[in-house]
Amino acid sequence: MKNKKLFLISYVLISFFLSACGRRADPASLDLYKKEVPVARNLKALRTQSGINLTWELPEDRDFFRKSIKGFVVFRTDIPYDVSIEKCEICEYRSIDFIVIGKGNTFKYSDKGALKAQTYGYKVIVMDKNNRMSRDSDIIVVPGEKPASEKGKAAAPKPPSGLTAVYTHKSIVITWDEIPGADSYRIYRSFSGSDDFRIAGESATPVFTDRNIEPAKKYYYKVTAVRGAEGLPSIIIEVKSEVF
Numbered sequence: 537m538k539n540k541k542l543f544l545i546s547y548v549l550i551s552f553f554l555s556a557c558g559r560r561a562d563p564a565s566l567d568l569y570k571k572e573v574p575v576a577r578n579l580k581a582l583r584t585q586s587g588i589n590l591t592w593e594l595p596e597d598r599d600f601f602r603k604s605i606k607g608f609v610v611f612r613t614d615i616p617y618d619v620s621i622e623k624c625e626i627c628e629y630r631s632i633d634f635i636v637i638g639k640g641n642t643f644k645y646s647d648k649g650a651l652k653a654q655t656y657g658y659k660v661i662v663m664d665k666n667n668r669m670s671r672d673s674d675i676i677v678v679p680g681e682k683p684a685s686e687k688g689k690a691a692a693p694k695p696p697s698g699l700t701a702v703y704t705h706k707s708i709v710i711t712w713d714e715i716p717g718a719d720s721y722r723i724y725r726s727f728s729g730s731d732d733f734r735i736a737g738e739s740a741t742p743v744f745t746d747r748n749i750e751p752a753k754k755y756y757y758k759v760t761a762v763r764g765a766e767g768l769p770s771i772i773i774e775v776k777s778e779v780f
Contacts, residue, residue, distance in 0.1 A: 573670035576608060576660040581678045587648040588678050592660050594641045595670075606665045607636040610645050611672075615655040621677050627657065634663075655680040693718050693761035696742070696770040701757060708746045708775050710757055715742075718761040729756040729772060749777045 574595030582589045590610065594602070611629040615621055635645055650656060656678045662670035698713035710723060723744045725736035736746055736757070749755065754776050758769040 573662050573664050573668050575670045576662050576673040579658065579660055579673045579676050581658060581676045583650075583652075583678055587646050588650040588656065588658075590645045590647065590658055590660070590676075592643055592673065594643075595662060602637070604664050605637045606663045606667070607634055608643060609634055609661045609663055609669070610647075611659045611661065612647065613657045615657050615677065617655065617680065621657050621675060629657070629659065650678075651680070653680045692765040693763045693767040695768045696721065696759045696761055699757070699759060699770045699773045701773050701775040703749070703775055703777055706747065706749050708749055708755060708757075708777070710744045710746065710759070710773075712742045712759055712770065715761045715763075718763050720762045722760045722762060722766065724758050724760070724769065726756040726772075727754070729754075729774065733758060751777050753777050 576592045576595060579590065579592040581591075592608070594605075609631050610633045612632045613621075613624075613627040613629045615624055615627055621627065632647065632649075633645060635643055637643075647656075647658075657675050658678065659675045660673040693715050696712040696715060699710065700712070701708055701710045712721075719740075721739050721742060721744070723736045723739065723746070724733040725746065726733040733756075737744055744759075746755070746757075754774060756772050756774050758772045760769045761767045
């Protein structure tokens with residue numbers, strides 16, 4: 537009799553646990569994990585003296601419960617100087633931190649290891665509590681400070697204006713308006729006026745004399761100003777030498 541009671545109790549307990557294990561999960565929870573994890577939005581960045589501060593906002597998908605989000609993975613890549621992120625074939629994103637979701641709808645991260653001269657690209661990915669990942673957020677690029685050598689370079693000067701030319705005996709004298717701050721001027725000459733311009737000389741003042749001109753021939757000139765870098769050319773001027 538005692539053995540029968542023990543068997544009955546064991547049977548009841550086993551039946552209870554089996555029925556508990558066989559209960560279906562909340563259909564709403566199952567549907568939730570069938571949905572795509574929403575994307576973080578409004579990613580912004582600000583470079584400060586202490587690093588780069590990122591902010592972003594909670595996804596807009598109201599059907600994806602906030603309590604189902606585990607946190608955010610912050611990714612960063614180094615971008616070579618003077619290369620766009622779209623054309624960077626060697627840029628690889630690496631996770632640099634995980635931010636646990638907290639209160640509020642705006643989240644922050646401070647990248648204190650960022651170098652001032654380095655350009656960075658950032659993106660944020662949402663992770664849910666089932667460790668599923670969202671698609672990438674928008675990528676934001678934070679430019680690095682220009683090297684000292686670049687900072688010292690002045691902007692290229694404007695094209696010279698007021699270009700005139702006068703033919704004299706076997707010479708053509710070309711003048712133009714002075715450009716403040718120009719170190720020198722380069723004078724280009726062509727015999728056709730197309731793309732075959734070659735440098736005819738250089739002048740520190742806004743005047744140049746092209747000597748040994750052949751008679752009864754057309755000459756074309758354009759001038760650039762130089763201030764560290766060479767600026768864009770002036771308009772092209774045509775001069776015809778006279779027949780002696």
